[in-house]
Amino acid sequence: MQQPIAILDSGVGGLTVVKEVMRQLPREKIIYFGDTARTPYGPRPAEEVTRFTREIVDYLIQYRPKMIVIACNTATAVALEDIQSRVIIPVVGVIYPGARAANSSTQTGVVGVIGTEGTIRSGAYEHALKHLSPTIDVISLACPRFVPLVEQGNFRSEETFETVRASLQPLKSDKLDTLILGCTHYPFLVETIAEVMGKDVNLISSDGETAREVSTILQDRNRLQQGEAVPVHQFFCSGDPVMFKRITQQWLGEQIELMPIVWQVPKIG
Structure with missing residues (x-):
């Protein structure tokens, strides 16, 4: 039987x-959950x-997955080490891959991070970025109104634009050249x-870097x-399977x- 890669998130992100x-x-x-x-998990x-x-x-x-990917920034920030201690297979999150991509991208050394309240409160991205580059300047902003838009399938509308514009206004005066989309829901809103x-x-999403990390680990273990x-x-x-299936497709x-x-x-929980 082919062993799957298990990927989990708080929703569709x-x-x-x-x-x-x-x-x-x-x-x-x-297998995705x-x-x-x-x-949302953020609050x-x-x-x-x-x-x-x-x-x-x-x-x-x-x-019987051969690897678990916690594809939720909030869950990665607070639960990654806990899950790694509970299972014998590799478990990866999305924060360090995103931080590495941002560190490679920035020319000014000023990086913005947007995420859920829980992710921003944890300081996980700032810790990861400072670990990679101690002199980097990190500006963090919680954007709690974004996840509900995505879970409703509302990616492009006047309401979406106004919500994004108002939420990101505090960052407009900063000198950042790189912005981490610190929630896997946010790439759904990337155009806005x-x-x-x-x-x-430059907008940084952790999805590509995380997939490369998955590939590297499986290759090193000869598990591809x-x-x-x-x-x-x-x-x-x-939750609602109709909305979930529509957004997935x-x-x-x-x-x-x-x-x-x-x-x-x-049924869980």
Whole structure:
């Protein structure tokens, strides 16, 4: 049986990582869990986010994954080390890959980070960036109104533009040249964020870097899938399956149009 890569998120945001893993590793089977019934994680206490993450991992482990990707910045910030201590397979998050990409991108040494309240409160990106470059200047901003827009499938509208414009206004006076989209939901809004921030600010998403880290780890362990068999992906959500499936199909597009997929709504917690 082909062992899958398990990817989990508070909702649909982790699909940005799924898309990159599918692009870079098309032979790999993916099982994805979006906790859409309990999203967003950002405003929740760290202990609660850790408990939710444990519950999802406990559910997914029955499928014998060879790796777990916590494709949620808030969960990565507060629960990554906890999960790594509880399982014997590799567990990666999305914060250090994003920080590495931003550190390589910036020319001015001024990097902005936008994320959920929980991610920004944790200081995880600032810690990661300072570890990579002690002199870097990090400007952090919580944008709690973004995740609900994405979970509703509201990616491009007048309401979306005004919400993004108002939320990012505090960053407009700073001299940053690089902005980390510190929530995997935010790439769904990348066109609007780019329009608001302007062409001189490079937007960094952790999805591509995370997928490369997944590939590197599996290759080092000789665990990459061999052969030409078409993988059967599995997508799980804890909330409204209709909205979840619509957003998944819209985001992944032709990458899943011809692939066999199993959709499930499990009970956890």
